[in-house]
Amino acid sequence: MSKIIVITSGKGGVGKTTTSINLGAAINYFGEDVLIIxxxxxxxxxxxxxxxxxxxxxxxxxLANKAEVFEAIxxxxxxxxxxxxxxxxxxxxxxxPEIIKNFKxxxxxxxxxxxxxxxxxxxxxxxxVIELADELIVVTNPEVPAxxxxxxxxxxxxxxxxxxxxxxxxxxxxxxIEMQPDTxxxxxxxxxxxxxxxxxxxxxxxxxxDAVIHAFPKSNASRAYKEIAAQxxxxxxxxxxxxxxxxxxxxxxxxxxx
Numbered sequence: 109m110s111k112i113i114v115i116t117s118g119k120g121g122v123g124k125t126t127t128s129i130n131l132g133a134a135i136n137y138f139g140e141d142v143l144i145i146x147x148x149x150x151x152x153x154x155x156x157x158x159x160x161x162x163x164x165x166x167x168x169x170x171l172a173n174k175a176e177v178f179e180a181i182x183x184x185x186x187x188x189x190x191x192x193x194x195x196x197x198x199x200x201x202x203x204x205p206e207i208i209k210n211f212k213x214x215x216x217x218x219x220x221x222x223x224x225x226x227x228x229x230x231x232x233x234x235x236x237v238i239e240l241a242d243e244l245i246v247v248t249n250p251e252v253p254a255x256x257x258x259x260x261x262x263x264x265x266x267x268x269x270x271x272x273x274x275x276x277x278x279x280x281x282x283x284x285i286e287m288q289p290d291t292x293x294x295x296x297x298x299x300x301x302x303x304x305x306x307x308x309x310x311x312x313x314x315x316x317x318d319a320v321i322h323a324f325p326k327s328n329a330s331r332a333y334k335e336i337a338a339q340x341x342x343x344x345x346x347x348x349x350x351x352x353x354x355x356x357x358x359x360x361x362x363x364x365x366x
Contacts, residue, residue: 110216110217110219110220110221110222111216111220111221111222111242111243112212112215112216112222112224112240112241112242112243113221113222113223113224113241113242113243113244113245113273113340114147114224114226114237114238114240114241114243114244114245115127115128115131115223115224115225115226115244115245115247116226116234116237116238116244116245116246116247116261117226117228117246117247117248117254117257117258117261118228118229118230118246118248118254118256118257118258118259118260118261119228119229119248119249119253119254119257119258120228120229121228122228122247122248122249122254122278122279123247123249123278123279123304123310124225124226124228124247125148125153125154125157125225126157126278126310126314126320127245127247127276127278127304127333128144128154128223128224128225129144129154129157129158129225129319130319130320130321130329130330130333131223131245131276131333131336131337131340132144132188132221132223132319133186133188133319133321133322133333134321134330134333134334134336134337134338135221135223135337135340135341136186136187136188137321137334137337138334138337138338138341138343138345140220140221140341141189141219141220141221142188142189142219142220142221142222142223143181143189143190143191143215143218143219143221143222143223144158144188144189144190144191144222144223144224144225145167145190145191145215145222145223145224145225146167146190146191146192146193146225147167147193147208147224147225147226147227147237147240148193148225148226148227148228148233148237149167149168149193149203149205149227149233150227150233151227152192152193152194152195153225154190154192154193154225155190155192155193155195156317157314157317157318157319158184158188158190158317158318158319159317159318160182160190160192161192161195162195163180163182163192165179165180166180166191166192166193166194167180167191167192167193167194168193168194168196168199168202168203169194170191170211171203171204171207171208171211172199172202172203176214177191177211177214177215177217177218178218180192181218186319186322188319189218189219191218205232205233205236205237206232206236206239208236208237208240209236209239209240212240215240221341224237224240224241226238229257230260230261230264235264235268238264238265238268238270239268239270241270242271243270243271243272243273244261244265244270244271244272244273245272245273245274245275245276245301246258246261246262246272246274246275246276246296246298247275247276247278248275248276248277248278248292249277249278249279249286250277250279250280250286250287250288250289250292251286251287252287255287255292255295255296258275258296259295259296262296262297262298272298273299273301273340274298274299274300274301275292275293275296275298275299275300275301276300276301276302276303276304276336277289277292277300277302277303277304278303278304279304279305279306280303280304280305280306281305281306282305289303301336301339301340302332302333302335302336302339303332304329304332304333305328305329305332307320307327307328307329309323309324309327309328309329309330310327310329312324320333321333321334325350326350330350331347331350332347334347334350335347
């Protein structure tokens, strides 16, 4: 049975789009059929992240009943499917975000897992996309403003009777300044699905216009996303084996082993 998972956050800039792309890529890594939809109609970035900034048919055309859903889906070389939104301001003004939920059945015909990148905040557009979800994942950083906004998002989901699968904490530095996972869990009263470490590989993958899962598959961030994906779909994944492989690659490049 197909499932729509909306990736949301109460605060912008916490790594929501990066998480949408890499969680989708990680689930696809385990052999699942995955579609990523750019539900951030105001400032869409999924296409930019995956080297498809301008496409002939996009989500906006679907919502305007100018195209079928399948016509706006593009396949990444990894097998990951994406449904980008338009970068055009003109097209944005012609779309009412609340109609996206009317396409829920059509979206669910396209893949087993549908990951939807939602607009940041709790405004009209974000709420419209949240209502599309079978389940929500809330993305936040280990700092008070982000956690406070994440709590508001969880309360909104409760009000809308939409289950929250859990929280993903990104940009984790593991220092004394940031909030600790137990404190975050206690404040949000929601399971922590995983923590994504601060990793230069994430920024580098953006330059490559690809998911960190594809560009740097053995990186700390990539392994963290794979752990979360495995948990969601019930797959087995040993991140330590990936870590060992990475160490061997580095040693080989240094000429220390063959």
